[in-house]
Amino acid sequence: MLTIADKTFNSRLFTGTGKFNNSQTMAEAIKASESELVTMALKRVDLNDDQDDILSPLIEAGVNLLPNTSGARDAREAVYAAQLAREALQTNWLKLEIHPDPKYLLPDPIETLKACEELVELGFVVLPYVHADPVLCKKLEEAGAAAVMPLGAPIGSNLGLKTEEFLNIIIEQSQVPVVVDAGIGSPSDAAKAMELGADAVLVNTAIAVSKDPVAMGIAFKEAVTAGRRAYEAGLGVRSHQAQASSPLTAFLEDF
Amino acid sequence: MQFFVNDQPLSSEIPLTLTQMLEQINQAEKGVALAVNKQIVSRSQWPQKKVEEGDRITLIKATAGG
Numbered sequence: 449m450l451t452i453a454d455k456t457f458n459s460r461l462f463t464g465t466g467k468f469n470n471s472q473t474m475a476e477a478i479k480a481s482e483s484e485l486v487t488m489a490l491k492r493v494d495l496n497d498d499q500d501d502i503l504s505p506l507i508e509a510g511v512n513l514l515p516n517t518s519g520a521r522d523a524r525e526a527v528y529a530a531q532l533a534r535e536a537l538q539t540n541w542l543k544l545e546i547h548p549d550p551k552y553l554l555p556d557p558i559e560t561l562k563a564c565e566e567l568v569e570l571g572f573v574v575l576p577y578v579h580a581d582p583v584l585c586k587k588l589e590e591a592g593a594a595a596v597m598p599l600g601a602p603i604g605s606n607l608g609l610k611t612e613e614f615l616n617i618i619i620e621q622s623q624v625p626v627v628v629d630a631g632i633g634s635p636s637d638a639a640k641a642m643e644l645g646a647d648a649v650l651v652n653t654a655i656a657v658s659k660d661p662v663a664m665g666i667a668f669k670e671a672v673t674a675g676r677r678a679y680e681a682g683l684g685v686r687s688h689q690a691q692a693s694s695p696l697t698a699f700l701e702d703f
Numbered sequence: 704m705q706f707f708v709n710d711q712p713l714s715s716e717i718p719l720t721l722t723q724m725l726e727q728i729n730q731a732e733k734g735v736a737l738a739v740n741k742q743i744v745s746r747s748q749w750p751q752k753k754v755e756e757g758d759r760i761t762l763i764k765a766t767a768g769g
Contacts, residue, residue, distance in 0.1 A: 464768065465767040465768060465769070466767045466768045467767070468767065471767075474767065487769055488765045488766065488767065488768055489765070489766050489767065489768020490736075490763050490764070490765060490768075491764060491766040492709045492762065492763060493708075493709060493730065493735065493762045493763065493764050495708060495709060495711050495728055495762075496711075502765070502767050503734040503764075503765050504733075515765065516768055516769070518768055528741075528743075531743050532736040532738065532743060532761075532763045533765075534736075535736035535737070535743060535745060536734055536764060537734065537765055538746075603769065604769070650769075
């Protein structure tokens with residue numbers, strides 16, 4: 449069981465709702481993944497054309513919602529977006545993300561820390577999306593973040609755990625749950641993150657853009673379970689030389 | 704009375720509360736948030752809070768995202 453703030457989760461796979469072809473596929477894939485925490489974004493309602501209802505199938509699925517502050521370019525905008533998100537979804541849980549540059553969508557560490565401090569004061573359960581920076585993650589923890597969400601690679605890139613060595617340091621040092629977010633492109637990436645000792649992973653694009661998002665949701669569920677089980681079981685030590693698995697007895701020497 | 708919702712001009716002959724304004728534009732209350740002149744108005748105040756002449760209302764809803 450994973451506990452973050454006041455909630456416990458059976459599943460260590462968190463999922464996003466973006467990029468699915470339609471909300472029915474999204475809901476089916478999320479159900480199949482058994483994810484219990486699901487991110488959402490906010491947008492301005494278009495009064496002339498707005499049929500998009502993705503909230504109802506998620507409420508029906510009984511998942512917890514994690515609104516994000518995507519679109520915020522600085523702490524001031526993120527705090528405003530957070531308050532709108534709390535009103536819209538009636539939850540004080542928040543994925544804090546501030547990425548001013550649309551090309552790489554890399555998170556702004558200074559504004560993120562500033563916003564985290566303010567949002568904790570305002571009673572939010574803050575899960576900040578950050579670069580895999582161990583020093584920043586400690587500062588966010590001290591500021592009251594409920595978890596930290598370091599990236600594996602840029603959002604939507606499917607590049608995998610490019611930050612592995614730094615994730616190791618973050619996982620070793622963190623007193624709050626570590627959720628590896630962004631860049632996880634395949635179930636093996638997710639399993640790897642869990643083997644490193646991450647408490648959870650957040651996956652969106654890799655499931656949503658698959659030819660069969662429902663099957664991919666299941667594949668990620670299984671990978672996360674396997675990775676976690678391997679971490680708990682304890683991985684063997686790595687060595688550059690062979691370490692015999694079979695007895696090297698000399699029974700063939702007389703042959 | 705004229706007011707704006709997400710920069711679109713709207714008008715009403717009669718006074719409206721925020722709840723009535725949402726009804727008028729056929730917007731369900733679930734999953735949305737409102738700010739009037741950039742001040743967020745909590746859901747519990749929508750039935751009382753009147754739309755004023757020239758108000759700039761921001762209407763936000765939850766959507767797909769990662």
